[in-house]
Amino acid sequence: MKLASAHRIFVTGFLLALAAVILLGCGVTGSSNLLAHNQSASQRPGALYTVTDLGTLSGGPFSAPSWISNNGLIAGSAVAGDGSSHAALWVGGNLLDLGTPGLGGPNSGAYGVNALGLVGGS
Numbered sequence: 263m264k265l266a267s268a269h270r271i272f273v274t275g276f277l278l279a280l281a282a283v284i285l286l287g288c289g290v291t292g293s294s295n296l297l298a299h300n301q302s303a304s305q306r307p308g309a310l311y312t313v314t315d316l317g318t319l320s321g322g323p324f325s326a327p328s329w330i331s332n333n334g335l336i337a338g339s340a341v342a343g344d345g346s347s348h349a350a351l352w353v354g355g356n357l358l359d360l361g362t363p364g365l366g367g368p369n370s371g372a373y374g375v376n377a378l379g380l381v382g383g384s
């Protein structure tokens with residue numbers, strides 16, 4: 263699978279997951295609750311999520327999370343200033359670059375992390 267194709271699949275999956283989180287946060291969980299979206303803010307229940315800017319690697323244009331562990335560790339990818347994709351881990355608001363030059367090429371990605379901080383990726 264080419265990198266562009268894999269990235270397109272990753273981005274599509276991420277956007278679908280993000281849409282699901284937004285819909286669930288608005289109280290839209292099924293066709294019977296579609297009217298909840300039209301209620302005023304004071305009538306809707308509180309948000310079930312928080313949006314946080316995770317930041318980017320120095321000089322990089324964007325980053326994308328893939329997985330959040332039960333204790334708040336976040337695994338994903340961040341693009342570096344040279345355009346390469348690096349595996350990344352967000353811990354306590356800090357972005358750690360896990361990309362190691364020379365190990366199989368310039369690009370890597372983290373797709374999961376457990377509560378102990380063990381990261382899986384490619």
